Amino acid sequence: MPLPAPSSPPCRSEVVAALRAAGCVFAEDEAALLTGAARDEAALRALVARRVAGLPLEQVLGWAEFHGRRVAVDPGVFVPRRRTEFLVERAAALGAPGDVVVDLCCGTGAVGAAVLGALGDAELHAADIDPAAVRCARRNLAPLGGLVHEGDLYAALPARLRGRVGVLVVNAPYVPTAELGLLPPEARDHEPPVALDGGADGLDVQRRVTAGAGAWLAPGGVLLIETSRRQAPETAAAFTAHGLTATTAVCEDRDATVVAGTRGRHPGVRRATRPRR
The missing domain is CATH 3.40.50.150 (Vaccinia Virus protein VP39)
Known part of the structure; x- marks a missing residue:
């Protein structure tokens, strides 16, 4: 489920719905992270699109939380569990x-x-x-x-x-x-x-x-x-x-x-x- 057409900035509930439709179990938490990481509406749409396409959340965000620290995660690199x-x-x-x-x-x-x-x-x-x-x-x-x-x-x-x-x-x-x-x-x-x-x-x-x-x-x-x-x-x-x-x-x-x-x-x-x- 893509986000609605860009006639207005997507609200949090729309982001959650798109993520949930894509099978993201923790859609609310992911929506908060993606919204916080986006500098503007276009960036948010791009982040959500990448996540809906199946990329790991950490690769979309560019970082993972691990043992109390934020670790950079590049595309195509193993995500720390x-x-x-x-x-x-x-x-x-x-x-x-x-x-x-x-x-x-x-x-x-x-x-x-x-x-x-x-x-x-x-x-x-x-x-x-x-x-x-x-x-x-x-x-x-x-x-x-x-x-x-x-x-x-x-x-x-x-x-x-x-x-x-x-x-x-x-x-x-x-x-x-x-x-x-x-x-x-x-x-x-x-x-x-x-x-x-x-x-x-x-x-x-x-x-x-x-x-x-x-x-x-x-x-x-x-x-x-x-x-x-x-x-x-x-x-x-x-x-x-x-x-x-x-x-x-x-x-x-x-x-x-x-x-x-x-x-x-x-x-x-x-x-x-x-x-x-």
Whole structure:
């Protein structure tokens, strides 16, 4: 349902009706955000048209709210999910000020930025294989002093980080290839497949991450990976297969699951604060 012809500025109820007709569950909330973001009537009509066409709200607005901060989201870049805030909380609980923090498969860089904010003091690096994500992450992380690298997982990272990473946080794609078609249209049509497709069982990228983590983690450093509850046993098994002691944490409210692991130390034990490098 498009907005009425531009004979007069659209009222809030018209925007709500257009969004609801397009299937937006939270039409009232979205109408408020779109109206607040539009500088004039023409801009509002353009924003509503993009949302009605199926673009994710965050890509239409150009930002997402994540862990108490506003994160820039460019068109075609993976939108950070609220469930992933649990990954940040686990990283903050297991990391320490002064750590080297690496956000692999960083997308917008939202996770790395939030972990940095939670720890208060860290050396932040992020990496992604998608050039659009790298450009977006640099917008978000450069003002925080974070460095963003382009490339395939660890191949993107500076060699000087080997053996120094205190917190390695990863939201790798974990949707099985055969289930991509079951995702909401916002995701499957407007987010890059490389950020969604985890291979036959959804765990291809996770296995590569766990296989290489030992060379990059500092003594007592922790690897944290978001996964699903169904896949968590296999995720944890990949940790164990590569010498990492793993524990699984679940947040019922956000339907979020995180596996964390260290080499030679239980990941529930917080390490002592280290001086900044």
